[in-house]
Amino acid sequence: MPSGQPSPPTTGGPPTSATANAVLGLLSFGRELSGYDLKKWADHSLQLFFWSPAMSQIYTELQRLESLGLVTSRLEEKADARPRRLYAITDDGRTWLSHWLASEPVDLPMLKNAMVLRVWLGDLMDPDTLTAMVREHRDRLQARLERTREDRRTITGWASMAHAEVVIRWAERYYAAEVENSDLLLEDLAALETPG
């Protein structure tokens, strides 16, 4: 493996795709993970504030990152199960990721909220259909909030996960505020239907 600062690889496409960095980020916590582990963990972490790549995207990215020397893998053989491939980040991968984190501009959050889009165009919708959509949306945010609370209880106090814990606390407040905001939105919509 080449040592020192890797120059930005120029073959196989740019490694700065969001999926590549997501995979490297998940591996940077230091454990060996299978593609399945990566997907599962992405669903409980990245999903809350970024996005969880599809399983097929993860496998494609792992192969590409390995060919670039940013990730390494080994086959784990077990007597009682099918062998599985485990991936780990290399020193070059870690250096690359640190470089990307410090140099890439931090844009304002990109938010695409299809529910709010519908409220905005509410004149074109049946009021009851709209209210039902907002209620369903609110309940899904509530479900996500509850799962986030459970996940926080799981990782609280793991020293190696200090930054992940700070983020999950952020996510818990974020989804709690989203639920509250949806409730107030429902009140505003009800008031539109009964003008005083």
Add this chain to the structure above:
Amino acid sequence: MPSGQPSPPTTGGPPTSATANAVLGLLSFGRELSGYDLKKWADHSLQLFFWSPAMSQIYTELQRLESLGLVTSRLEEKADARPRRLYAITDDGRTWLSHWLASEPVDLPMLKNAMVLRVWLGDLMDPDTLTAMVREHRDRLQARLERTREDRRTITGWASMAHAEVVIRWAERYYAAEVENSDLLLEDLAALETPG
């Protein structure tokens, strides 16, 4: 212009692209708008909860929507200025948009927060750089909150904008919660640096 329910157009690509629907949505409020007006209004409305298409995308979409009969345009001549093209939604455009709003599944919001991603990977970053990034991010959210407050004061009470007003009230609460959440995140990061 054909009357009645338009069948989903099959030429010129699908009209359900996010940009196409954004442009139709902006025109659905009933005014004739130029491409420049559309961009300006998108920056003050759609931007808060979805995303604001680029000017070039808006012009491309307007041409396509016009060829599909969902939008119509006329050249406005003025004695003291260059003529400009004004666009309006057609009945078919309105029907199409209503159909899309009621039939498209409402996904959970897609959130890509590059700042939180950095906190999550904070072990790979210099703590002072990370704190400075979060502070800058917090200040940009605060600026957006203040602009949203001004915009709300502008449209409050316009009967034709009742749903847009409900959304801007939602956005004001959303960005206020984001600023507060960033402040608490900064406290958590400071606590990581001074373990008790």
